[in-house]
Amino acid sequence: MHAEGRDAAAIAARVEAFVREVVAPYEQDPRCGAHGPSDELVQELRGLARDAGLLTPHIFDDGSHLSHRGTAQVLIASGLSPLGPLAVNVMAPDEGNMYLLGKVGTPELKARFLDPLVSGRARSAFFMTEPAEENGAGSDPSMMQTTAVLDGNHWVISGRKAFITGAEGASVGIVMAKTEAGASMFLVDLPDPAIRIDRVLDTIDSSMPGGHAIISIDGLRVPADQMLGEPGEGFKYAQIRLAPARLTHCMRWLGGCIRANEIATAYACKRQAFGKPLVDHEGVGFMLADNLIDIQQARLMIDWCADVLDTGALGTVESSMAKVAVSEALFRIADRCVQVMGGAGVSGDTIVEQIFREVRAFRIYDGPSEVHRWSLAKKIKRDWMASA
Template sequence: MKGVGPVKADEIAARVETFVREKVIPYESDMRRDHHGCPTEELVIELRARAKEAGVLTPHIMADGSHLSQRETLVVLHKSGLSPLGPLACNTAAPDEGNMYLLGKIGSPEIKKRFLDPLVAGARSAFFMTEPASSGGAGSDPKMMQTACRRDGNHWVINGTKAFITGAQGAKVGIIMAKAEEGACLFLVDLPNPAIEITHIPNTIDTSMPGGHAVVEIKDLRVPEDQMLGEPGDGFKYAQIRLSPARLSHCMRWLGACTRAQEIAVNYANNRKAFGKTLIDHEGVGFMLAENHIDLRQAWLMIDWCAGVLDEGRLGTVESSMAKVAVSEALMRIADKCVQVMGASGVSGETIVEQVFREVRAFRIYDGPTEVHKWSLAHKIRRDWKAAQENHGALNGHQNS
């Protein structure tokens, strides 16, 4: 998947920004929300129709099927994130964006035609990996996978329970991870399916994802063998291909949202007066906005650095962990300060600042909690240290022989 070049990507990003600011932002007050506060399917369909009309539906994938580079994707997804509804409208939202990336990388021509093409055109999808803690299933550690699959002739039969499956309600395409004797497997399925039952959709702190985050029971789901991605046991390997870019695109989108929250807070601080002067002239307020300005730039640089690693063809597992931690924590500081600067207005629904705060708080958990990434990085530091000690010892032994 080759990019289109920085100039072309900038032009795409400019069109996306114009569309989001002029067409999408007015929808932020639209009351078409479900009882969880998430956008309804009707609202998503209308937004995507407007994006298609404006020529910015799925803007990170070209007409010939090629994908923007990660650095180019940063420029575009950042602009789509200027509204919480922007990624939904432009079809750059999770989990669809990550699922499209995975299928574009490893899908066969038949898989791409049947499952990828509808996603590029605006159909929604879900990635079924996470499992309930109550069953000891996979959460941040996919090796704990309990959902099982077994071969039955030219089909596979899947049974298990999945939890916090974003967008399962209303999705047309599903990617399901299950464990066989050979190891983890990934399957593509059409949705809805009578063997896949949504049993519960909990209320969560975030409300930007249509369909919420569902608990799903999978009972005797039969999937033709040609709907498996790769071979039995390839599931973890292929999930890794999706993992790092998906982490990074989360960072890109929410960086856009926090950029907008900062704009709103700056505007508020320059117009609101207290104690004889505008708020921004009070150091307590001005310094918070200055710190946000620094965090926004550092977040951009961290994403850009990791995007460069991915563009070199590396998996970027460690780098994306580092970026996810640094960026999600920085965005949390930014969102929190924007709320604080705006006072009572910041905790109300009068602007999107309150929603951005909630969404970014959830982001510190989604795609791996900060602590899990730090734990993983600490283990790598220890492994690298041990390897260095062993190499040093071997070198000394060679010198002394």
């Protein structure tokens, strides 16, 4: 997007109109499958966004970004349809990978790996999580088993990864592995014969192209100059990526829950039962009232955390708070929408059923609520001991 169009509210308004009028009609497209929309559909939607001047709208032609607060306005608007973030190229994992590459990548790596992502012509995957049955890294990244060994001018990477979103069909990969210096990150071209997709998991969510895969990496050779940043700084870079990424998930799925609540509200106002509209029954009307409260609280939490990130702070504590509070509020909203709509809420006739599934999964990815609470509790103890 051209740098002169930096008014976040105006961009968000255009994105909202585009998602409601152009993207939402594709929600029943048969190319939306159990493992996400097909790449054919994604590219068709991105072509429409490109024609509308709305592709990757939070990043400008000069490489600068909207503020986190401004990004929130745009991403909430994009999330009004599960296809919206894909269409305008602000979906995970690409959005987080673009952010990390923009912060850490050299000019050469940006030209090779970042530019295709910003243009919307490529997808990416972030290879960090490992299989639980092999005692690999999950919520505890220090358990990482994947290794990278220097061999001349190449790193040789071997290991297993799990729940790797979008690996099938991705062109750019960021692989996290242990080196002698500690956890490090590497940029790789995909596909590569040394990276094998063992299977794509069947999961309750279905919004991300390529689904979530189990991966084997066997002797992957990566040129030394494709290490992202410095050796041993992988955990630091993961936090640079994950703190804003947790928040952008909140933004997108808040948009989805706003849409679900609109659909449930329309249903409750039109549907008659026991001589009056459903909304006039307190059991239903109060659920919709609680939805409005949770929506507003989620907005405030997102804006607060975005303001912290806009100061230049890493924001890990604040993003943990936001991830817990917003993901759980959104699940309450989606659950109430299903309940208000009864049988219609559990069918695929509206997008409400999918949004319910997606926000349930959101309570787990990018760290389950329990891990974030545990991390916050450790900080409480540290702060108390330091002041005692």
